[in-house]
Amino acid sequence: MKLTFKRGVHLSYANKNATKTSPIRDFVSDEVRLITSMHIGAPSKPIVKKGDKVLMGQVIAEPVGFLGIPVHASVSGEVTDVSMIPYLGEGNVECITIANDYEDKWTELTPLGSVESVDxxxxxxxxxxxxxxxxxxxxxxxxxxxxxxxxxxxxxxxxxxxxxxxxxxxxxxxxxxxxxxxxxxxxxxxxxxxxxxxxxxxxxxxxxxxxxxxxxxxxxxxxxxxxxxxxxxxxxxxxxxxxxxxxxxxxxxxxxxxxxxxxxxxxxxxxxxxxxxGKPLISRVTTVTGCVNKPSNLRVRIGTVVEDMIGACEGYSAEPGKIAFGGGMTGLCLPGTDLPMAKSTNGIVVYSVKDSKSIDEGPCIRCGKCVAACPIGLNPYLIKRAADADKLEEAKKLYVNDCILCGCCSYECPSRRWLTASFKIVKQKLAIQAKQNGGKG
Amino acid sequence: MTLRLSTSPHLRSPQSSTRLMLNVIIALLPSAAFGVYNYGYKALMLILVSMLSAVVSEYLWQRLTNRPVRIKDCSALVTGMILALCVTPEAPWWMLVVGSAFAIIVVKELFGGIGDNFINPALAARAMLLASWPMVMTRHIDIDGVSSATPLAEGAQSQFSYLDLLIGRIPGVIGETCKLAIIVGIVYLIVSRTVTWRIPVFTILSAFVMAWIVGLDPVYHVLSGGIIFAAAFMANDYTTSPMTRGAQMVYASGIGIITIIIRKWGAYPEGATYAVLFMNLLTPLLDRYIPHRVYGHSKREAKN
Structure with a gap:
């Protein structure tokens, strides 16, 4: 029997056809930029410096703290830069740039053997x-x-x-x-x-x-x-x-x-x-689609720069208006194409200028489509009202902190209201408030 | 190259507010067409006058009060059309002008415009017309142009067969007589995902069960009067109907039950209008006390 959860939305256009039949192909670029905060938790600490030679799979940044994980060189070659770069919503993060020597020489690996026999x-x-x-x-x-x-x-x-x-x-x-x-x-x-x-x-x-x-x-x-x-x-x-x-x-x-x-x-x-x-995570499959000439599923080295990946898909098919990491419902917009992808980047979607136009909010007509869509069971229209009035406490009582920011309500809203966007802001404000209150004791 | 930054989602459903309102107009077309076929150009004129008056009222009011003009969302057209379809073809044209202006200005705009009115504008206007000019509003003619009693009037029960009721071979208002045309409209609304099935289905079902319980002929009562039209186009009004699944079912059942209670014991032969208006008033309460369960919470604490 086919199973599912309560509510949610049936998306009218999934846009998967462009790539669902395109086999995974390898793509390696001249240079990778590995940021040290690809995971949730404290950023890893770089242990290489400019000029160092590194082998593929070699640890280049060590884990810090409980949630820490190491970062590995995803190509073999020479470290050309270790510096801070601005990265999406995270502010400045440390970034290790490696020039690829195309030798793909692995560091020493320690295989554990078959999954059925390993301790x-x-x-x-x-x-x-x-x-x-x-x-x-x-x-x-x-x-x-x-x-x-x-x-x-x-x-x-x-x-x-x-x-x-x-x-x-x-x-x-x-x-x-x-x-x-x-x-x-x-x-x-x-x-x-x-x-x-x-x-x-x-x-x-x-x-x-x-x-x-x-x-x-x-x-x-x-x-x-x-x-x-x-x-x-x-x-x-x-x-x-x-x-x-x-x-x-x-x-x-x-x-x-x-x-x-x-x-x-x-x-x-x-x-x-x-x-x-015994291989560390140095590559992954990422879908590159939207306004590119050859939408593809690329197996790329972690840290490959977006520009290079778009080049691997034979460039833009139309003037790009917006480029996002991730799919259409939760994707995170990129300010530029010189940023590298990370371990969790499952897709790069290029939107046309037409699809990137700003959307004006209309008044809520109380159609209830947001309520019918919310997989959590919230009343998005009420939370939006509280959010617009900056009533954080009221939004909290309406369970805004349970919101998973899936985007269903915004997608369904016939008045094109920015529901998810405002909940994201409210959640951030509440988090800051909680931190401050916590600090006071 | 400058890239735009925006918060997700980056896709929106193709259904805009205007599109939804157009869907309602499309769903009303079979009923309107049947009314025009039955009662001729007079019915057509009334429908057009009513729609025009509604839009003009909304435009003028929004201009006069310096509010953004929103006639492009087509909601005023829907209100005007629904009002015209639930008056008798004998009504004078000025009555529809007054009725739709009342619906738009007093019931909708004075309470804050689209999304903020608490009762259905078209229905409130119908109730106002019924109270102000009861003689005109209840003068019905049959399809041959002879003045006669509607199927719900006392003593009229035996004149009409189920088939007459279903295909509209009965006297009545412009758009409510042909149940088949209205059902086509309901199906279109549900298939086009304009409304959910719960409200129309539960309204009709509860009226059927209630009629049966109080000893009336359930088939006859569902097929006559305005219950099916109300289920399709009035109970479903976005703004004045509840949003959660449970609340929608209670709301719709309430409409069916109250309609039959009014028919059985009330002074009016028909009660769908008042049943919907009454349940409109309960909508905020229903939404509040029959919420969806929030994921991961055992039970929802009382709000505020």
């Missing part, structure tokens, strides 16, 4: 050392997610292959072309957590991927494939758990509190490489 206790440390963080977009360090307390029990590991976002097909292609790595990575996670059940969750708009994974799952103990109805935001962690396990993660708690761990398909494949070959 389960070694798996999580290997994941940390490989610098793996959530590759579906959240960039949460995977080893932290998998470090569960002894009293906690993981009943099921869910592999997130929903790929409900628009435009993106990198997970789809990965499931089709490298399904064995996903199943293997899942087995490694299951063994590390002592979990009996592994469920690969895929939306029904990817029948070829489902067939491939089902075939592979036959030989993997405890692994099944669950087909989901195509609906956005199915791939949200909370929605996926709700759809598949019929459980809800209580506010402020983690999936493990309801016995589940959710891992993205790309992350699973990276875990497989880390365990079986």
């Amino acid at each position: 389960p206790a070694l798996i999580v440390p290997a994941i940390k050392n490989a610098g793996i963080c959530g590759m579906g977009g959240a960039s949460f360090p995977t080893h932290v997610k998998l470090s569960i307390k002894p009293e906690q029990k993981c009943e099921a590991v869910l592999v997130n292959g929903a790929e409900c976002e628009t435009h993106l097909t990198c997970d789809h292609r990965l499931m089709l072309e490298q399904g064995e790595k996903i199943v293997g990575g899942l087995r490694a996670v299951m063994r590390a957590l002592g979990s009996e059940k592994g469920i690969i969750c895929v939306e029904d708009n990817k029948p070829d991927a489902i067939a491939n994974l089902k075939r592979l799952a036959l030989n993997a103990q405890g692994v099944t494939v669950q087909v989901l109805k195509t609906k956005y935001p199915q791939g949200g962690e909370k929605q996926l758990i709700n759809a598949v396990l019929k459980r809800q993660v209580p506010f402020g708690k983690l999936p493990i509190d309801v016995g589940a761990v959710v891992v993205n398909v790309g992350t699973c494949a990276a875990i497989y490489d880390a365990v079986v070959y």
Whole structure:
């Protein structure tokens, strides 16, 4: 039976056709720029300096703090610069630039062997050392997610292959072309957590991927494939758990509190490489689509500059108005194309000037489409009213902090109101307020 | 090259407010066409006068009060059209001018314009006309132009077959007689995702069940009067109907039940107008007390 969660939206245009049949192809550029804050948590500390020769897979920045993960050289060559660059919403971040010598000479790797025979206790440390963080977009360090307390029990590991976002097909292609790595990575996670059940969750708009994974799952103990109805935001962690396990993660708690761990398909494949070959996370598949001449799924080295990736897709097909990391519903706009992609960059979408036009808000007509769409069960129209009046407390009472910023309400609003955008601001203001109050004691 | 920066989402649904209002107008067309076919150019004139008057009223009012002019959203057209479809073809044209001006200015704009009125403008105007000129408003002619009683009038029950009611071979107002045309409209509204199915379906269903409970002929009562038209175009009005699933069901059931109560025990032969207006008033309460459960919270604390 096909499962799904409550509410959400059926997107009228998913824009996936341009890339869903284009096989993953490798692309390597002359230079990579690796930022040290590709994951959630304290930025890693660079341990190389300008002029150093580095090998592929060599640690170039060490983890800092509980959430820290290392950064590895994604090409072999020479470090040409270590400096601060402005990066998206994060302010200035440290960036290590490496000129590629195209020798692809690996540093010494320590493979652990087959996922079925490796000592389960070694798996999580290997994941940390490989610098793996959530590759579906959240960039949460995977080893932290998998470090569960002894009293906690993981009943099921869910592999997130929903790929409900628009435009993106990198997970789809990965499931089709490298399904064995996903199943293997899942087995490694299951063994590390002592979990009996592994469920690969895929939306029904990817029948070829489902067939491939089902075939592979036959030989993997405890692994099944669950087909989901195509609906956005199915791939949200909370929605996926709700759809598949019929459980809800209580506010402020983690999936493990309801016995589940959710891992993205790309992350699973990276875990497989880390365990079986000892390879750190130095490349990933990213969908480059929209107004480019050859929309593609590129396997690029982490830190590849956006400009180079667009070049690999034979340039712009129309004047770009907006370029964003990620799909159409949650994508983050780029101020320029000289920025590098990171471990969690699952797509680059180039919008035409026409599609980038500013949208004017109309008055709320109380049509209720936002209420019917909200996967969390909020009243977006009321929160927007509170937000416009800058009534933070009222917005909080209306559960704005539960908002996952999925964009469903804004998408559906016939008056084109900036609902999600204003909730994002309110949430930021509330976070600052909470910090200040916390500081006062 | 300058790139625009904006917050996600970068895509919006193709359904704009104007598009939704046009959908309602399209859904009203079969009923309007049947009215014109039945009652001739007079009905057509009334519909056009009413729509024009509604738009002109909105334009003038917004200009006079220095508010942004929003006639392009087509909501005034919808109000004017619905009002015309629920008056008798015998009504004089000036009555529709007064009615739609009342609907737009008093019921809609005085309370803040689109999205802020608390009762359905067209229905409130109909109620106003009914109270002000009851003799004209209840003078009905049958399709042959002979003045006669509507199917809900006392003693008229046996004159009409179910088929007469369904295809509109009955006297009545311009757009409410042919149930088949209205049902086509409902189906269009649901298929085009303009409205959800809950309100129309629950309104009709509850009227059916209630009629059966109080000992009336349920099929006859659902097919006569304004209940199906109200379910399709009045109960569904965005602004004055609830938004959460539970509240929509309670609201719609309330309309069906109250309509039948008025028909059975009230002084008026028909009660759909008042039933919808009454439930409009309950809408804010229903939305507040029957909310959706928030994900990850056990139960929703009372608001504010």
